[in-house]
Amino acid sequence: MVTRGELFAQCRGLIALRDEESADFDTTCIFQDMLGEKFPMFAPKEPVPDGKAAEILSLAKRRSEGYPLQYLLGQWEFWGCNFRIGEGVLIPRPDTETLVEQVLDICRREGLTAPKIADLCSGSGCIAVALKKELPQAEVYAVELSEKALYYLRQNTELNGCGDIRIISGDVLKSETARQITGLDVLVSNPPYLTAQDMSELMTEVRYEPESALFGGEDGLDFYRAVTELWKSSVKSGGFIAYEFGLGQHDAVKAILERNGFGNVELKRDGGGIIRTAAAVKALSL
Template sequence: MVSRKELFARCRALIAMRDDDTADFDTNCIFQDMLGEKNPMFAPQFPVPDDKVQEILSLAQRRSEGYPLQYLLGQWEFWGCNFKIGEGVLIPRPDTETLVEQVLDICRREKMTTPKIADLCSGSGCIAAALKKELPNADIYAVELSDKALTYLRQNMELNGCDVHIIQGDVLDSSTAEKVTELDILVSNPPYLTARDMSELQIEVQHEPASALFGGEDGLDFYRAMTKLWKSSIKQGGFIAYEFGMGQHDDVKAVLEENGFTDVELRRDGGGIIRTAAAVNQNLQCKF
Protein backbone atom coordinates (compact mmCIF):
# COMPACT_ATOMS: atom_id res chain seq x y z
CA MET A 1 0.00 0.00 0.00
CA VAL A 2 1.11 3.54 -0.71
CA SER A 3 1.29 6.04 2.15
CA ARG A 4 -0.68 9.28 2.19
CA LYS A 5 2.56 11.23 1.95
CA GLU A 6 3.69 9.33 -1.15
CA LEU A 7 0.32 9.59 -2.84
CA PHE A 8 0.01 13.29 -1.99
CA ALA A 9 3.38 13.93 -3.66
CA ARG A 10 2.33 12.05 -6.80
CA CYS A 11 -0.96 13.92 -7.04
CA ARG A 12 0.62 17.27 -6.36
CA ALA A 13 3.20 16.68 -9.08
CA LEU A 14 0.42 15.89 -11.56
CA ILE A 15 -1.56 19.03 -10.77
CA ALA A 16 1.56 21.22 -10.56
CA MET A 17 2.28 20.54 -14.22
CA ARG A 18 -0.75 22.73 -14.90
CA ASP A 19 -0.74 25.13 -11.93
CA ASP A 20 1.93 24.95 -9.26
CA ASP A 21 0.31 27.78 -7.27
CA THR A 22 -2.86 25.79 -6.51
CA ALA A 23 -1.38 22.28 -6.46
CA ASP A 24 -1.17 21.97 -2.65
CA PHE A 25 -4.68 23.33 -2.14
CA ASP A 26 -6.24 21.21 -4.89
CA THR A 27 -4.53 18.02 -3.72
CA ASN A 28 -5.53 18.61 -0.12
CA CYS A 29 -9.16 19.19 -1.14
CA ILE A 30 -9.19 15.91 -3.08
CA PHE A 31 -7.70 14.06 -0.10
CA GLN A 32 -10.22 15.62 2.28
CA ASP A 33 -13.10 14.58 0.06
CA MET A 34 -11.93 11.06 -0.73
CA LEU A 35 -10.67 10.16 2.76
CA GLY A 36 -13.44 11.95 4.63
CA GLU A 37 -11.07 13.79 6.95
CA LYS A 38 -10.57 17.50 7.54
CA ASN A 39 -6.80 17.14 8.04
CA PRO A 40 -5.77 13.98 6.18
CA MET A 41 -2.06 14.83 6.22
CA PHE A 42 -1.88 14.85 10.01
CA ALA A 43 -1.15 11.13 9.54
CA PRO A 44 1.18 11.16 6.51
CA GLN A 45 2.43 7.58 6.97
CA PHE A 46 -1.04 6.03 7.07
CA PRO A 47 -1.60 3.74 4.08
CA VAL A 48 -4.26 4.55 1.50
CA PRO A 49 -6.52 1.64 0.45
CA ASP A 50 -5.79 0.46 -3.09
CA ASP A 51 -9.26 1.34 -4.40
CA LYS A 52 -8.93 4.87 -3.02
CA VAL A 53 -5.49 5.28 -4.56
CA GLN A 54 -6.85 4.84 -8.06
CA GLU A 55 -9.82 7.14 -7.43
CA ILE A 56 -7.60 9.88 -6.01
CA LEU A 57 -5.09 9.59 -8.85
CA SER A 58 -7.93 9.75 -11.37
CA LEU A 59 -9.23 12.98 -9.83
CA ALA A 60 -5.75 14.49 -9.77
CA GLN A 61 -5.29 13.58 -13.43
CA ARG A 62 -8.57 15.24 -14.42
CA ARG A 63 -7.65 18.33 -12.40
CA SER A 64 -4.30 18.47 -14.19
CA GLU A 65 -6.23 18.55 -17.47
CA GLY A 66 -8.12 21.67 -16.39
CA TYR A 67 -11.36 20.14 -15.12
CA PRO A 68 -12.75 22.36 -12.33
CA LEU A 69 -11.89 21.23 -8.81
CA GLN A 70 -15.41 22.17 -7.65
CA TYR A 71 -17.02 19.81 -10.17
CA LEU A 72 -14.60 17.03 -9.23
CA LEU A 73 -15.65 17.32 -5.60
CA GLY A 74 -19.34 17.75 -6.48
CA GLN A 75 -19.78 20.48 -3.90
CA TRP A 76 -18.39 23.85 -2.86
CA GLU A 77 -18.72 26.22 0.07
CA PHE A 78 -20.42 29.60 -0.09
CA TRP A 79 -21.37 31.79 2.87
CA GLY A 80 -20.37 28.97 5.23
CA CYS A 81 -22.80 26.52 3.59
CA ASN A 82 -22.14 23.58 1.29
CA PHE A 83 -23.71 23.53 -2.17
CA LYS A 84 -24.01 20.57 -4.49
CA ILE A 85 -22.73 21.49 -7.95
CA GLY A 86 -21.78 19.85 -11.22
CA GLU A 87 -21.79 20.44 -14.95
CA GLY A 88 -24.80 22.52 -15.89
CA VAL A 89 -24.66 24.96 -12.98
CA LEU A 90 -22.41 27.93 -12.30
CA ILE A 91 -19.78 27.44 -9.60
CA PRO A 92 -20.38 29.73 -6.56
CA ARG A 93 -17.58 32.26 -6.17
CA PRO A 94 -16.41 34.36 -3.20
CA ASP A 95 -17.00 37.58 -5.17
CA THR A 96 -20.74 36.92 -5.04
CA GLU A 97 -20.69 37.11 -1.25
CA THR A 98 -20.26 40.87 -1.79
CA LEU A 99 -23.76 40.91 -3.29
CA VAL A 100 -25.20 39.04 -0.31
CA GLU A 101 -23.48 41.46 2.08
CA GLN A 102 -24.90 44.47 0.25
CA VAL A 103 -28.46 43.10 0.38
CA LEU A 104 -28.11 42.31 4.09
CA ASP A 105 -26.81 45.82 4.74
CA ILE A 106 -29.89 47.23 3.00
CA CYS A 107 -32.14 45.10 5.17
CA ARG A 108 -30.39 46.23 8.34
CA ARG A 109 -30.44 49.88 7.34
CA GLU A 110 -34.09 49.81 6.29
CA LYS A 111 -35.03 47.61 9.26
CA MET A 112 -36.47 44.92 6.99
CA THR A 113 -37.01 41.73 8.96
CA THR A 114 -39.55 40.10 6.64
CA PRO A 115 -38.59 41.33 3.17
CA LYS A 116 -39.92 39.82 -0.02
CA ILE A 117 -36.89 39.05 -2.19
CA ALA A 118 -36.47 37.52 -5.65
CA ASP A 119 -33.15 36.03 -6.75
CA LEU A 120 -33.08 35.96 -10.56
CA CYS A 121 -30.81 33.58 -12.49
CA SER A 122 -30.51 31.69 -9.22
CA GLY A 123 -28.38 28.78 -10.48
CA SER A 124 -27.18 26.70 -7.53
CA GLY A 125 -29.28 28.86 -5.22
CA CYS A 126 -26.27 30.11 -3.26
CA ILE A 127 -27.55 33.70 -3.04
CA ALA A 128 -31.10 32.71 -2.10
CA ALA A 129 -29.90 30.23 0.52
CA ALA A 130 -27.41 32.67 2.07
CA LEU A 131 -30.11 35.33 2.37
CA LYS A 132 -32.58 32.86 3.86
CA LYS A 133 -29.99 31.78 6.43
CA GLU A 134 -29.46 35.37 7.52
CA LEU A 135 -33.10 36.46 7.12
CA PRO A 136 -35.13 33.43 8.27
CA ASN A 137 -38.42 35.34 8.14
CA ALA A 138 -37.86 36.65 4.61
CA ASP A 139 -40.11 35.52 1.77
CA ILE A 140 -37.58 34.49 -0.87
CA TYR A 141 -38.12 33.41 -4.47
CA ALA A 142 -35.44 31.72 -6.58
CA VAL A 143 -36.01 31.97 -10.34
CA GLU A 144 -34.08 29.73 -12.73
CA LEU A 145 -34.67 28.47 -16.27
CA SER A 146 -32.20 25.60 -16.72
CA ASP A 147 -33.40 22.08 -15.91
CA LYS A 148 -29.90 21.02 -14.87
CA ALA A 149 -29.42 24.01 -12.59
CA LEU A 150 -32.87 23.50 -11.06
CA THR A 151 -31.90 20.00 -9.98
CA TYR A 152 -29.01 21.43 -7.96
CA LEU A 153 -31.10 24.37 -6.76
CA ARG A 154 -33.72 22.07 -5.24
CA GLN A 155 -31.08 19.82 -3.69
CA ASN A 156 -29.31 22.79 -2.14
CA MET A 157 -32.42 24.28 -0.60
CA GLU A 158 -33.14 20.92 1.04
CA LEU A 159 -29.50 20.37 2.02
CA ASN A 160 -29.33 23.75 3.76
CA GLY A 161 -32.83 23.64 5.24
CA CYS A 162 -34.03 26.69 3.33
CA ASP A 163 -37.73 27.20 2.69
CA VAL A 164 -37.48 29.12 -0.58
CA HIS A 165 -40.06 29.37 -3.38
CA ILE A 166 -38.53 27.92 -6.54
CA ILE A 167 -39.84 29.11 -9.90
CA GLN A 168 -38.75 27.69 -13.22
CA GLY A 169 -38.93 30.47 -15.72
CA ASP A 170 -37.13 32.75 -18.13
CA VAL A 171 -36.25 36.01 -16.35
CA LEU A 172 -36.48 37.80 -19.71
CA ASP A 173 -40.12 36.75 -20.18
CA SER A 174 -42.92 38.96 -18.83
CA SER A 175 -44.94 35.89 -17.81
CA THR A 176 -42.21 35.06 -15.29
CA ALA A 177 -42.11 38.60 -13.91
CA GLU A 178 -45.87 38.49 -13.44
CA LYS A 179 -45.48 35.61 -10.97
CA VAL A 180 -43.45 37.62 -8.45
CA THR A 181 -44.60 41.14 -7.59
CA GLU A 182 -44.54 43.59 -4.65
CA LEU A 183 -40.86 42.90 -4.10
CA ASP A 184 -38.84 44.72 -1.47
CA ILE A 185 -35.59 43.62 -3.11
CA LEU A 186 -34.64 42.10 -6.44
CA VAL A 187 -31.17 40.56 -6.51
CA SER A 188 -29.31 38.94 -9.37
CA ASN A 189 -25.94 37.72 -10.56
CA PRO A 190 -26.85 37.39 -14.25
CA PRO A 191 -24.63 36.33 -17.16
CA TYR A 192 -22.25 39.22 -17.87
CA LEU A 193 -19.32 37.99 -19.95
CA THR A 194 -18.77 39.72 -23.28
CA ALA A 195 -18.21 38.03 -26.63
CA ARG A 196 -14.51 38.71 -26.23
CA ASP A 197 -14.51 37.25 -22.71
CA MET A 198 -16.14 34.07 -24.02
CA SER A 199 -13.45 33.69 -26.68
CA GLU A 200 -10.71 33.94 -24.04
CA LEU A 201 -12.13 31.71 -21.29
CA GLN A 202 -9.76 29.69 -19.13
CA ILE A 203 -10.18 25.97 -19.71
CA GLU A 204 -11.76 25.53 -16.26
CA VAL A 205 -14.49 28.06 -17.02
CA GLN A 206 -15.18 26.44 -20.39
CA HIS A 207 -16.74 23.54 -18.48
CA GLU A 208 -19.37 25.84 -16.94
CA PRO A 209 -22.67 26.46 -18.80
CA ALA A 210 -22.33 29.17 -21.43
CA SER A 211 -25.93 30.20 -20.74
CA ALA A 212 -24.88 31.26 -17.24
CA LEU A 213 -21.88 33.20 -18.50
CA PHE A 214 -22.60 34.97 -21.80
CA GLY A 215 -24.31 38.33 -21.47
CA GLY A 216 -24.28 39.42 -25.12
CA GLU A 217 -21.75 41.28 -27.22
CA ASP A 218 -20.99 43.84 -24.47
CA GLY A 219 -22.11 41.67 -21.55
CA LEU A 220 -25.04 43.92 -20.65
CA ASP A 221 -28.02 42.24 -22.32
CA PHE A 222 -29.50 40.87 -19.10
CA TYR A 223 -29.12 44.15 -17.20
CA ARG A 224 -30.95 46.09 -19.88
CA ALA A 225 -33.76 43.60 -20.29
CA MET A 226 -34.27 42.58 -16.64
CA THR A 227 -34.19 46.12 -15.30
CA LYS A 228 -36.82 47.28 -17.77
CA LEU A 229 -39.02 44.21 -17.32
CA TRP A 230 -38.80 43.69 -13.56
CA LYS A 231 -38.95 47.27 -12.27
CA SER A 232 -42.75 46.94 -12.14
CA SER A 233 -42.34 43.97 -9.80
CA ILE A 234 -40.41 46.04 -7.26
CA LYS A 235 -42.23 48.26 -4.78
CA GLN A 236 -41.72 51.98 -5.14
CA GLY A 237 -38.90 52.66 -2.73
CA GLY A 238 -37.76 49.05 -3.02
CA PHE A 239 -34.30 47.99 -4.12
CA ILE A 240 -32.50 46.26 -6.96
CA ALA A 241 -29.03 44.77 -6.48
CA TYR A 242 -26.75 43.39 -9.20
CA GLU A 243 -23.39 41.71 -9.49
CA PHE A 244 -21.34 42.44 -12.64
CA GLY A 245 -17.91 42.06 -14.15
CA MET A 246 -14.80 44.18 -13.77
CA GLY A 247 -15.19 47.55 -15.45
CA GLN A 248 -18.94 47.25 -16.05
CA HIS A 249 -20.03 49.44 -13.13
CA ASP A 250 -20.55 52.68 -15.05
CA ASP A 251 -22.65 50.94 -17.71
CA VAL A 252 -24.79 49.09 -15.14
CA LYS A 253 -25.27 52.30 -13.18
CA ALA A 254 -26.42 54.04 -16.37
CA VAL A 255 -28.92 51.23 -17.08
CA LEU A 256 -30.36 51.58 -13.58
CA GLU A 257 -30.69 55.37 -13.78
CA GLU A 258 -32.26 55.21 -17.24
CA ASN A 259 -34.95 52.97 -15.74
CA GLY A 260 -35.87 55.26 -12.87
CA PHE A 261 -33.58 53.92 -10.15
CA THR A 262 -31.72 56.38 -7.95
CA ASP A 263 -29.12 56.47 -5.17
CA VAL A 264 -26.91 53.92 -6.88
CA GLU A 265 -24.42 52.49 -4.38
CA LEU A 266 -21.39 50.68 -5.79
CA ARG A 267 -19.43 48.21 -3.72
CA ARG A 268 -15.99 46.60 -4.06
CA ASP A 269 -15.26 42.91 -3.56
CA GLY A 270 -12.41 41.48 -1.49
CA GLY A 271 -10.00 42.07 -4.36
CA GLY A 272 -10.84 45.76 -4.58
CA ILE A 273 -12.84 45.45 -7.82
CA ILE A 274 -16.17 47.30 -8.05
CA ARG A 275 -18.39 44.23 -8.13
CA THR A 276 -21.97 45.13 -7.16
CA ALA A 277 -24.52 47.92 -7.33
CA ALA A 278 -27.73 48.57 -5.42
CA ALA A 279 -30.30 51.25 -6.22
CA VAL A 280 -33.73 52.51 -5.14
CA ASN A 281 -36.79 52.11 -7.34
CA GLN A 282 -38.56 55.43 -7.84
CA ASN A 283 -41.04 54.11 -10.41
CA LEU A 284 -44.74 54.06 -9.68
CA GLN A 285 -45.89 50.46 -9.72
CA CYS A 286 -48.21 49.34 -12.46
CA LYS A 287 -49.97 46.05 -12.95
CA PHE A 288 -48.93 43.80 -15.82
Protein backbone atom coordinates in the same frame (compact mmCIF):
# COMPACT_ATOMS: atom_id res chain seq x y z
CA MET B 1 0.26 -0.36 -1.17
CA VAL B 2 1.16 3.34 -1.36
CA THR B 3 1.26 5.58 1.71
CA ARG B 4 -0.69 8.83 2.00
CA GLY B 5 2.53 10.82 1.83
CA GLU B 6 3.69 9.07 -1.33
CA LEU B 7 0.32 9.41 -3.00
CA PHE B 8 0.03 13.06 -2.01
CA ALA B 9 3.42 13.81 -3.59
CA GLN B 10 2.42 11.99 -6.76
CA CYS B 11 -0.91 13.83 -7.06
CA ARG B 12 0.60 17.19 -6.19
CA GLY B 13 3.24 16.71 -8.85
CA LEU B 14 0.58 16.06 -11.49
CA ILE B 15 -1.44 19.13 -10.59
CA ALA B 16 1.66 21.31 -10.26
CA LEU B 17 2.47 20.69 -13.91
CA ARG B 18 -0.59 22.81 -14.66
CA ASP B 19 -0.76 25.16 -11.66
CA GLU B 20 2.03 25.19 -9.08
CA GLU B 21 0.27 27.80 -6.93
CA SER B 22 -2.89 25.76 -6.34
CA ALA B 23 -1.29 22.29 -6.25
CA ASP B 24 -1.11 21.95 -2.45
CA PHE B 25 -4.64 23.28 -1.94
CA ASP B 26 -6.21 21.20 -4.71
CA THR B 27 -4.49 18.00 -3.62
CA THR B 28 -5.48 18.55 0.00
CA CYS B 29 -9.12 19.12 -0.99
CA ILE B 30 -9.15 15.89 -2.99
CA PHE B 31 -7.63 13.94 -0.08
CA GLN B 32 -10.07 15.46 2.41
CA ASP B 33 -13.02 14.55 0.23
CA MET B 34 -11.93 11.05 -0.70
CA LEU B 35 -10.63 10.03 2.75
CA GLY B 36 -13.34 11.83 4.73
CA GLU B 37 -10.87 13.54 7.03
CA LYS B 38 -10.20 17.22 7.66
CA PHE B 39 -6.47 16.66 8.22
CA PRO B 40 -5.60 13.60 6.13
CA MET B 41 -1.86 14.29 6.15
CA PHE B 42 -1.53 14.04 9.92
CA ALA B 43 -0.78 10.37 9.18
CA PRO B 44 1.47 10.48 6.11
CA LYS B 45 2.66 6.89 6.57
CA GLU B 46 -0.86 5.49 6.66
CA PRO B 47 -1.35 3.11 3.72
CA VAL B 48 -4.05 3.87 1.16
CA PRO B 49 -5.97 0.87 -0.21
CA ASP B 50 -5.21 0.29 -3.88
CA GLY B 51 -8.74 0.99 -5.05
CA LYS B 52 -9.00 4.26 -3.13
CA ALA B 53 -5.53 5.31 -4.29
CA ALA B 54 -6.57 4.75 -7.90
CA GLU B 55 -9.67 6.92 -7.39
CA ILE B 56 -7.63 9.74 -5.84
CA LEU B 57 -5.03 9.58 -8.58
CA SER B 58 -7.77 9.66 -11.23
CA LEU B 59 -9.19 12.88 -9.73
CA ALA B 60 -5.73 14.45 -9.63
CA LYS B 61 -5.23 13.60 -13.30
CA ARG B 62 -8.54 15.21 -14.24
CA ARG B 63 -7.64 18.30 -12.22
CA SER B 64 -4.26 18.45 -14.00
CA GLU B 65 -6.16 18.55 -17.29
CA GLY B 66 -8.09 21.63 -16.21
CA TYR B 67 -11.31 20.08 -14.94
CA PRO B 68 -12.72 22.32 -12.15
CA LEU B 69 -11.88 21.22 -8.63
CA GLN B 70 -15.39 22.16 -7.49
CA TYR B 71 -16.99 19.77 -9.97
CA LEU B 72 -14.56 17.01 -9.01
CA LEU B 73 -15.62 17.35 -5.38
CA GLY B 74 -19.30 17.80 -6.23
CA GLN B 75 -19.68 20.49 -3.60
CA TRP B 76 -18.38 23.90 -2.60
CA GLU B 77 -18.73 26.35 0.25
CA PHE B 78 -20.41 29.75 0.01
CA TRP B 79 -21.37 32.03 2.90
CA GLY B 80 -20.46 29.25 5.34
CA CYS B 81 -22.95 26.87 3.72
CA ASN B 82 -22.28 23.78 1.64
CA PHE B 83 -23.64 23.64 -1.92
CA ARG B 84 -23.85 20.63 -4.19
CA ILE B 85 -22.71 21.44 -7.69
CA GLY B 86 -21.77 19.79 -10.95
CA GLU B 87 -21.70 20.38 -14.68
CA GLY B 88 -24.67 22.48 -15.70
CA VAL B 89 -24.59 24.93 -12.79
CA LEU B 90 -22.35 27.94 -12.16
CA ILE B 91 -19.72 27.47 -9.45
CA PRO B 92 -20.34 29.78 -6.44
CA ARG B 93 -17.53 32.31 -6.09
CA PRO B 94 -16.36 34.48 -3.18
CA ASP B 95 -16.96 37.65 -5.23
CA THR B 96 -20.69 36.97 -5.11
CA GLU B 97 -20.66 37.22 -1.32
CA THR B 98 -20.25 40.97 -1.96
CA LEU B 99 -23.76 40.98 -3.44
CA VAL B 100 -25.18 39.18 -0.41
CA GLU B 101 -23.44 41.68 1.87
CA GLN B 102 -24.90 44.62 -0.01
CA VAL B 103 -28.45 43.28 0.17
CA LEU B 104 -28.07 42.59 3.89
CA ASP B 105 -26.70 46.12 4.42
CA ILE B 106 -29.80 47.52 2.70
CA CYS B 107 -32.17 45.38 4.77
CA ARG B 108 -30.49 46.42 8.02
CA ARG B 109 -30.51 50.07 7.06
CA GLU B 110 -34.13 50.03 5.93
CA GLY B 111 -35.32 47.93 8.85
CA LEU B 112 -36.46 45.11 6.56
CA THR B 113 -36.65 42.06 8.82
CA ALA B 114 -39.13 40.17 6.62
CA PRO B 115 -38.50 41.46 3.09
CA LYS B 116 -39.90 39.95 -0.10
CA ILE B 117 -36.86 39.02 -2.22
CA ALA B 118 -36.47 37.49 -5.67
CA ASP B 119 -33.14 35.99 -6.76
CA LEU B 120 -33.07 35.88 -10.57
CA CYS B 121 -30.80 33.46 -12.48
CA SER B 122 -30.50 31.64 -9.15
CA GLY B 123 -28.33 28.73 -10.35
CA SER B 124 -27.11 26.72 -7.36
CA GLY B 125 -29.23 28.91 -5.09
CA CYS B 126 -26.23 30.27 -3.20
CA ILE B 127 -27.57 33.84 -3.05
CA ALA B 128 -31.11 32.85 -2.14
CA VAL B 129 -29.94 30.44 0.56
CA ALA B 130 -27.45 32.92 2.07
CA LEU B 131 -30.13 35.61 2.29
CA LYS B 132 -32.70 33.24 3.76
CA LYS B 133 -30.17 32.10 6.36
CA GLU B 134 -29.51 35.68 7.43
CA LEU B 135 -33.14 36.82 7.09
CA PRO B 136 -35.18 33.80 8.24
CA GLN B 137 -38.47 35.72 8.10
CA ALA B 138 -37.90 36.82 4.51
CA GLU B 139 -40.13 35.59 1.69
CA VAL B 140 -37.54 34.44 -0.83
CA TYR B 141 -38.10 33.41 -4.45
CA ALA B 142 -35.45 31.72 -6.61
CA VAL B 143 -36.02 31.90 -10.37
CA GLU B 144 -34.08 29.62 -12.72
CA LEU B 145 -34.58 28.35 -16.29
CA SER B 146 -32.00 25.57 -16.66
CA GLU B 147 -33.25 22.11 -15.68
CA LYS B 148 -29.70 21.09 -14.75
CA ALA B 149 -29.34 24.08 -12.45
CA LEU B 150 -32.82 23.53 -10.98
CA TYR B 151 -31.74 20.04 -9.97
CA TYR B 152 -28.99 21.50 -7.79
CA LEU B 153 -31.10 24.46 -6.65
CA ARG B 154 -33.75 22.16 -5.23
CA GLN B 155 -31.14 20.02 -3.48
CA ASN B 156 -29.35 23.00 -1.98
CA THR B 157 -32.41 24.67 -0.51
CA GLU B 158 -33.28 21.43 1.29
CA LEU B 159 -29.66 20.66 2.25
CA ASN B 160 -29.33 24.03 3.95
CA GLY B 161 -32.67 23.98 5.75
CA CYS B 162 -34.27 26.51 3.41
CA GLY B 163 -37.00 24.34 1.93
CA ASP B 164 -39.47 27.23 2.16
CA ILE B 165 -37.63 29.17 -0.56
CA ARG B 166 -40.11 29.37 -3.42
CA ILE B 167 -38.48 27.98 -6.54
CA ILE B 168 -39.84 29.11 -9.89
CA SER B 169 -38.85 27.40 -13.11
CA GLY B 170 -38.96 30.19 -15.66
CA ASP B 171 -37.15 32.49 -18.06
CA VAL B 172 -36.33 35.82 -16.40
CA LEU B 173 -36.33 37.43 -19.86
CA LYS B 174 -40.04 36.72 -20.38
CA SER B 175 -42.78 39.00 -19.08
CA GLU B 176 -44.95 36.06 -17.95
CA THR B 177 -42.21 35.09 -15.48
CA ALA B 178 -41.91 38.63 -14.14
CA ARG B 179 -45.68 38.84 -13.64
CA GLN B 180 -45.55 35.89 -11.24
CA ILE B 181 -43.81 37.93 -8.54
CA THR B 182 -44.86 41.44 -7.51
CA GLY B 183 -44.38 43.76 -4.56
CA LEU B 184 -40.69 43.01 -4.15
CA ASP B 185 -38.61 44.80 -1.55
CA VAL B 186 -35.43 43.55 -3.20
CA LEU B 187 -34.68 42.07 -6.60
CA VAL B 188 -31.20 40.55 -6.62
CA SER B 189 -29.32 38.91 -9.46
CA ASN B 190 -25.93 37.70 -10.60
CA PRO B 191 -26.83 37.35 -14.29
CA PRO B 192 -24.57 36.27 -17.17
CA TYR B 193 -22.24 39.20 -17.88
CA LEU B 194 -19.28 37.99 -19.92
CA THR B 195 -18.75 39.72 -23.27
CA ALA B 196 -18.08 38.00 -26.58
CA GLN B 197 -14.39 38.77 -26.15
CA ASP B 198 -14.42 37.38 -22.60
CA MET B 199 -15.94 34.15 -23.87
CA SER B 200 -13.19 33.77 -26.46
CA GLU B 201 -10.51 34.11 -23.75
CA LEU B 202 -11.94 31.84 -21.05
CA MET B 203 -9.63 29.73 -18.92
CA THR B 204 -9.96 25.99 -19.46
CA GLU B 205 -11.67 25.51 -16.08
CA VAL B 206 -14.40 28.05 -16.85
CA ARG B 207 -15.17 26.43 -20.21
CA TYR B 208 -16.72 23.53 -18.31
CA GLU B 209 -19.33 25.85 -16.78
CA PRO B 210 -22.62 26.43 -18.64
CA GLU B 211 -22.35 29.08 -21.34
CA SER B 212 -25.92 30.16 -20.58
CA ALA B 213 -24.78 31.25 -17.11
CA LEU B 214 -21.77 33.16 -18.44
CA PHE B 215 -22.49 34.88 -21.76
CA GLY B 216 -24.28 38.21 -21.48
CA GLY B 217 -24.26 39.23 -25.13
CA GLU B 218 -21.75 41.13 -27.23
CA ASP B 219 -21.13 43.77 -24.55
CA GLY B 220 -22.16 41.56 -21.59
CA LEU B 221 -25.11 43.79 -20.69
CA ASP B 222 -28.07 42.08 -22.37
CA PHE B 223 -29.53 40.73 -19.13
CA TYR B 224 -29.21 44.03 -17.26
CA ARG B 225 -31.11 45.89 -19.96
CA ALA B 226 -33.84 43.28 -20.31
CA VAL B 227 -34.25 42.35 -16.65
CA THR B 228 -34.38 45.95 -15.41
CA GLU B 229 -37.03 46.85 -18.00
CA LEU B 230 -39.12 43.70 -17.49
CA TRP B 231 -38.92 43.44 -13.72
CA LYS B 232 -39.09 47.06 -12.59
CA SER B 233 -42.86 46.75 -12.20
CA SER B 234 -42.32 43.80 -9.87
CA VAL B 235 -40.34 46.01 -7.47
CA LYS B 236 -42.43 48.17 -5.16
CA SER B 237 -41.85 51.93 -4.95
CA GLY B 238 -38.95 52.43 -2.57
CA GLY B 239 -37.76 48.89 -3.25
CA PHE B 240 -34.32 47.93 -4.53
CA ILE B 241 -32.53 46.20 -7.37
CA ALA B 242 -29.08 44.79 -6.60
CA TYR B 243 -26.79 43.38 -9.31
CA GLU B 244 -23.40 41.73 -9.58
CA PHE B 245 -21.38 42.49 -12.73
CA GLY B 246 -17.96 42.19 -14.28
CA LEU B 247 -14.84 44.31 -14.22
CA GLY B 248 -15.45 47.79 -15.61
CA GLN B 249 -19.20 47.37 -16.16
CA HIS B 250 -20.33 49.52 -13.24
CA ASP B 251 -20.93 52.76 -15.16
CA ALA B 252 -23.02 50.99 -17.80
CA VAL B 253 -25.10 49.12 -15.21
CA LYS B 254 -25.59 52.34 -13.24
CA ALA B 255 -26.86 54.07 -16.39
CA ILE B 256 -29.29 51.21 -17.12
CA LEU B 257 -30.72 51.44 -13.62
CA GLU B 258 -31.10 55.21 -13.79
CA ARG B 259 -32.80 55.07 -17.20
CA ASN B 260 -35.41 52.79 -15.68
CA GLY B 261 -36.27 55.01 -12.75
CA PHE B 262 -33.86 53.70 -10.12
CA GLY B 263 -31.72 56.22 -8.27
CA ASN B 264 -29.22 56.63 -5.43
CA VAL B 265 -27.03 53.95 -6.99
CA GLU B 266 -24.58 52.52 -4.47
CA LEU B 267 -21.50 50.69 -5.79
CA LYS B 268 -19.62 48.16 -3.68
CA ARG B 269 -16.13 46.71 -4.09
CA ASP B 270 -15.26 43.05 -3.62
CA GLY B 271 -12.37 41.69 -1.56
CA GLY B 272 -9.98 42.38 -4.44
CA GLY B 273 -10.93 46.06 -4.63
CA ILE B 274 -12.94 45.69 -7.86
CA ILE B 275 -16.31 47.44 -8.10
CA ARG B 276 -18.44 44.30 -8.18
CA THR B 277 -22.03 45.18 -7.29
CA ALA B 278 -24.58 47.97 -7.51
CA ALA B 279 -27.84 48.60 -5.67
CA ALA B 280 -30.42 51.26 -6.51
CA VAL B 281 -33.81 52.32 -5.13
CA LYS B 282 -36.99 52.63 -7.19
CA ALA B 283 -38.37 56.15 -7.28
CA LEU B 284 -41.52 56.55 -5.18
CA SER B 285 -43.32 58.22 -8.07
CA LEU B 286 -43.00 55.23 -10.43
